[in-house]
Amino acid sequence: KIFPPLQIHKKMSEEKSKTALLDLVKIPADLKQFSLPQIKQISDELRFETIDAVSQTGGHLGAGLGVVEITTALHYVFDTPHDKIIWDVGHQAYPHKILTGRRDRMRSIRQPNGLAGFTRRAESEYDPFGAGHSSTSISAALGISVAKKFKKEKSHVIAVIGDGSMSAGMAYEAMNNAGALEDEFFHDNRLVVILNDNDMSIAPPTGAMSHYFSRLAASKSYLKIRDLAKKVTHKLPDSLSHFPRKLEKATKEWWMGGNIFEEMGFYYIGPIDGHDLDTLVPILQNIRDDHSTDPILIHCVTEKGRGYNEVMKTSDKLHAVAKFDPQTGVQEKAAAGHPSYSKIFGKRLAELAKKDEKILAITAAMPSGTGLDVFAKEHPNRLFDVGIAEQHAVTFAAGLATEGLKAYAALYSTFLQRAYDQVVHDVAVQKLPVRFAIDRAGFVGADGPTHAGSFDIAYLINLPDFVLMAASDGQELVKMINTANAIDDRPSAFRFPRGEADKEIDFNDEEILEIGKARVIQRGSKVAIIAYGTILANALKAAKIIKESHGLEITVIDARFAKPFDEKLFTEIAQTHELVITIEEGAIGGFGSAVAQFLLSQGLLDGKVKFRSLFMADKFIEQNKIDAMQNEAGIGVNDVVRVIKDSVIF
Numbered sequence: 031k032i033f034p035p036l037q038i039h040k041k042m043s044e045e046k047s048k049t050a051l052l053d054l055v056k057i058p059a060d061l062k063q064f065s066l067p068q069i070k071q072i073s074d075e076l077r078f079e080t081i082d083a084v085s086q087t088g089g090h091l092g093a094g095l096g097v098v099e100i101t102t103a104l105h106y107v108f109d110t111p112h113d114k115i116i117w118d119v120g121h122q123a124y125p126h127k128i129l130t131g132r133r134d135r136m137r138s139i140r141q142p143n144g145l146a147g148f149t150r151r152a153e154s155e156y157d158p159f160g161a162g163h164s165s166t167s168i169s170a171a172l173g174i175s176v177a178k179k180f181k182k183e184k185s186h187v188i189a190v191i192g193d194g195s196m197s198a199g200m201a202y203e204a205m206n207n208a209g210a211l212e213d214e215f216f217h218d219n220r221l222v223v224i225l226n227d228n229d230m231s232i233a234p235p236t237g238a239m240s241h242y243f244s245r246l247a248a249s250k251s252y253l254k255i256r257d258l259a260k261k262v263t264h265k266l267p268d269s270l271s272h273f274p275r276k277l278e279k280a281t282k283e284w285w286m287g288g289n290i291f292e293e294m295g296f297y298y299i300g301p302i303d304g305h306d307l308d309t310l311v312p313i314l315q316n317i318r319d320d321h322s323t324d325p326i327l328i329h330c331v332t333e334k335g336r337g338y339n340e341v342m343k344t345s346d347k348l349h350a351v352a353k354f355d356p357q358t359g360v361q362e363k364a365a366a367g368h369p370s371y372s373k374i375f376g377k378r379l380a381e382l383a384k385k386d387e388k389i390l391a392i393t394a395a396m397p398s399g400t401g402l403d404v405f406a407k408e409h410p411n412r413l414f415d416v417g418i419a420e421q422h423a424v425t426f427a428a429g430l431a432t433e434g435l436k437a438y439a440a441l442y443s444t445f446l447q448r449a450y451d452q453v454v455h456d457v458a459v460q461k462l463p464v465r466f467a468i469d470r471a472g473f474v475g476a477d478g479p480t481h482a483g484s485f486d487i488a489y490l491i492n493l494p495d496f497v498l499m500a501a502s503d504g505q506e507l508v509k510m511i512n513t514a515n516a517i518d519d520r521p522s523a524f525r526f527p528r529g530e531a532d533k534e535i536d537f538n539d540e541e542i543l544e545i546g547k548a549r550v551i552q553r554g555s556k557v558a559i560i561a562y563g564t565i566l567a568n569a570l571k572a573a574k575i576i577k578e579s580h581g582l583e584i585t586v587i588d589a590r591f592a593k594p595f596d597e598k599l600f601t602e603i604a605q606t607h608e609l610v611i612t613i614e615e616g617a618i619g620g621f622g623s624a625v626a627q628f629l630l631s632q633g634l635l636d637g638k639v640k641f642r643s644l645f646m647a648d649k650f651i652e653q654n655k656i657d658a659m660q661n662e663a664g665i666g667v668n669d670v671v672r673v674i675k676d677s678v679i680f
Contacts, residue, residue, distance in 0.1 A: 049075040057131050058105035058156070070307050073102045076125050077337050083136040084124065085356040089147055089476075092335035092348030093122035093192070096228045099305045100190065100330060101125040104224075107314040108186055111155045116171050118191035120148030120161035122226070130156035140476035142654040148480060162480025163448070164418045165198035167191045168223055172208045175221045184218040186318060193227040194395060197417030202294070205327075209295020213323035221325040222317060223296065226304065228334040228347075291327045300329025305336060346398070371526040374504050374535055375467055376401030378511045379438060380408040381537060386515065388436045392416060394423045400440040400469050420445050424452035424464070431462040436515060440467040443483025443525065450489060457521050458493040464521050465514045471500065471525035471563065472615035473659040479650035482659075483525070487562070487620035490523055491593050497522035497545060498592040500563035500614075504531025505539065506590070513543045527564050527615070529656070546594035554583035557674055558607040560600065562589040562614040562621040565665060569613055572670035580680045592621040600625060604634040604641075609677045613644040613665055620645060642673050 051068055052075040055061060064072065077098045084091045102125075104115055110130070117123040127145060128136060132154060138144025149157040159170040171189035178185045195201060208221060291298045302309050310330070317326055333339070335347040342348060342359030354361040369377070383389040383405070395418045397403045406413040416423045420441060427437035446453070446468060457464045471483040490498055497517055501507035501524060510524040548560070551570065559569040566588050573584050585607065589595060592614075604610055610629075612622035622643030629635050646663040660666045 048078050052076055052079060052128075055129060058110045058129055061102070061106045061129070064106075066307060066311060069102055069106055069311070073099050073307065076102060076128060079128055079133070079136075080124050081338055081356055083128070083139070084351065085354050086137050087139050087141060088350075088352045088354075088362075089140050090121035090124065090349065091338070091351050092344075092346070093119075093228075094124035095336045095338055095348065096332045096334040097122050097190065097226055097304070098125050098336065099307055099310060100224060100226065100332070101129065103307055103310045103314055104188060104190075105129050107311060107318055108188065111158070113186040114158040114171070114174055114188065115156070116159045116167045116174075116187070116189045117149050117161060118167035118189065118195045119164045120146075120150075122190070122192070123149050123157075126156070127154075130154055140478075140653055142652075142658065144653070146478060146653065147476065148478075160480075162478070163445070164195040165191070165200045167195075168201050168204035168208070171221060171223070172204055175219050176211075176215055178219045179215050179217075186220045186222065188222045188224060190224045190226055193225065194418060196225065197395070198419055199421065205291070205294045205296060205325075208325045216323045216325060218321065220317060220320075223325070223327045225300070225327060225329045226332055227301065227329060228332045291329075295325065296327040297322075297324040298327050298329065300327075301331045302329065304330030304332035368504065368531045368533060369535060370401070370530050371501070371504060371507060371528070372399065372401030372469055373404055374401070374507050374531060374537075375440070375469070375511065375526065376404030378508050378537055379467075380405045382511065382515055383409050383412060386436065388434065389438065389515070390414065390430060390435055391438045391440060392423050392427050393440050394418055394420045394445060396440075396442065396445075396469075399442070400467065402440055420449040421452050424449040425456045427464045428452070428456040428460065428462050431457075431464050432460075436463070436465065438465045438467055438514075440469060442470040442481070443468050443472075443486040444470065444481050446486060447489070453490070453521075454493060458496060461495050461520050463518050465517070466521070466523035467511075468523055468525040470528045472527045472565070473651065473656045473663075474528045475656050475659070476653050478653035482651065483527075484617045484646055486523075486525060487592060487614060487616035488618065488623075491620055491624055493521075495520040496593055499524040499543075499590060500592065501526045502561065502564055502566040502588045502590070504533065504535045506588070507531075508535060508537065508539045509541045509543050510590075512539070512541060513545070516542050517545075525563060532567075543590060546591050546596055548590050548596035548599050549588045550599075551586040551588055552583070554585045556582060556584065556607060556678055557609045557611070558585035558587065558603045559611045559613060559670065560587045560589050560603070560625065562592055562612070562616075565613050565615045565660075568660065568665065568667045568670060569611075571667045572674065575667070575671050576674055582680060584674070589621065592624065595621075595625065595628075597628060600628065601632065601634060604629055604639050607639060609640045609642065609674065611642045611644060611670065611673060613670065615646065615660070615665060617646050618648060640677050642677060644669060644673065 051072045077095060080094050132145060135145050140147040146153060148162045150160045151157055167189035168191060171187045175187040191201060289298055299313060339347060352361040379391060391402050391405050391413045393400050393402050393415050395415060397406060397415050402413055416426060423439055427439045430437040468486050471486060474481045490496055497520060499510045501510050507526050514522045514524055561569040569586050573586050576582050576584055612625050614621045622645050626641060626643055629641060635641055644665050651659045651662050
């Protein structure tokens with residue numbers, strides 16, 4: 031059925047009256063006092079409250095609206111936080127946060143010192159496992175469930191995972207493990223996986239009969255028959271003991287067709303309408319009260335953006351939105367500026383691909399985020415979206431490279447972490463010319479520590495024969511794409527940040543950089559700053575402050591390359607300056623560490639020159655404005671100025 035536009039949006043000024051029952055819910059236990067019809071009303075009010083909160087902050091909207099009924103039903107049926115609910119990724123957990131004592135802080139979500147945009151253990155006892163990346167929920171739920179068994183504690187554990195997250199192998203690894211465990215691990219500690227299928231149904235629903243059969247299959251009587259069958263057959267010879275289970279499985283296959291979840295040892299229920307509380311609540315109650323031991327998967331078909339898609343129409347069903355008018359759905363638009371780094375990448379690669387038929391692009395479920403939607407418009411058959419499968423993406427690219435094709439693996443820095451072994455084993459060891467376009471390098475603002483690109487410099491710089499580049503501005507990114515395209519004898523990577531470039535871009539720029547060659551931005555004396563990436567802007571601002579306050583013109587260098595770097599220039603700089611500073615928007619062990627090791631090995635730090643390296647502080651930096659995050663991390667403008675003043679006598 032199609033859910034009509036919410037009636038609650040007709041009179042937004044009457045917000046108080048629109049959440050009359052929800053106002054009585056401070057924690058999930060408060061839901062127990064209500065009848066099922068009232069729970070339906072609370073769900074409508076919860077949807078209204080979610081829309082109203084996100085309208086004031088921006089953030090993830092569609093995923094949360096799609097699980098309002100699931101969220102309400104879970105907290106209504108189960109005893110949270112004693113029973114554990116784990117949200118995969120966590121971007122759909124806004125309604126969950128509202129019901130779990132955080133409603134009064136929802137207008138702070140993704141803001142400095144506010145609620146996180148994902149689940150977080152430190153934020154609430156109702157968040158048993160933190161998230162941000164996908165496909166971790168089933169593994170975590172299984173770990174918690176097994177731990178409860180060893181601690182002799184009784185607790186249900188529920189993992190809610192989307193169909194997109196099920197494209198990652200880790201989800202199946204966890205299910206494979208869970209399905210193979212002995213029944214004793216799940217006695218009184220039921221493991222329940224809710225598959226939130228909001229896109230393409232794995233097994234399409236078949237109307238009323240499908241719902242009837244799902245409810246029958248989850249009914250107390252049916253489950254008890256299955257449990258009795260297990261007890262009886264336990265005493266039978268092995269050759270006969272699995273017959274009742276096989277009969278049951280055959281019956282379900284006759285009705286619904288076989289499915290992979292049953293084969294992996296899960297009892298499968300569904301598909302059911304994830305918005306139909308009349309179906310969902312009884313199924314959850316029967317599972318809660320039953321003492322069978324199979325792990326269970328409930329396949330819920332939902333609509334992403336439920337209840338607001340008619341008001342705000344977007345191609346991604348409200349996945350992430352800016353602040354908006356809740357009555358009209360009109361989003362605030364940022365002032366027109368220069369293109370984002372992601373769009374620069376997509377557009378320049380598309381231009382190169384017109385002349386080079388060997389170019390192919392790969393993304394792991396992020397075509398728009400990485401700018402490859404621009405590439406796809408020009409070359410739709412040359413973009414491969416492999417789903418949330420970064421490990422596969424990298425090795426797929428490696429396979430393409432063995433056949434002489436130019437594979438660009440466009441991944442966020444934080445997501446490339448998930449494929450590190452493939453980068454090492456399948457690309458670097460074989461010296462295959464895969465090109466890595468590393469988006470969201472450095473801090474990412476509101477998405478916080480789970481999405482910050484903090485570690486890619488450090489985890490790639492130690493790999494032999496890798497070419498590492500970082501663009502200091504949008505035009506430099508164009509040159510680095512050109513350069514990577516010309517590297518055919520080894521792997522290469524270029525990193526670029528979230529956000530917009532600061533000037534117009536010449537997309538016809540054909541320059542190919544000399545490998546390992548830095549550029550001198552300004553020549554000075556006494557002090558030299560070597561910057562890697564867009565953090566160059568902080569170096570230039572610091573240089574300006576020093577000139578204005580002390581009359582000293584200092585040297586500023588754009589490193590361009592972290593590997594190989596400009597050894598000749600860096601040697602000359604160390605020999606002619608009193609203080610050399612490296613700065614990067616990355617963790618310890620990266621560019622600065624490599625430069626320090628080189629200078630030490632050459633004996634260049636044995637004399638009068640002082641060396642200081644600025645990198646991200648050894649901690650996870652919480653969501654904030656990017657310049658504030660840089661300041662907290664010790665790589666802000668004032669940090670550079672302080673190091674210079676502390677180290678040089680003017």
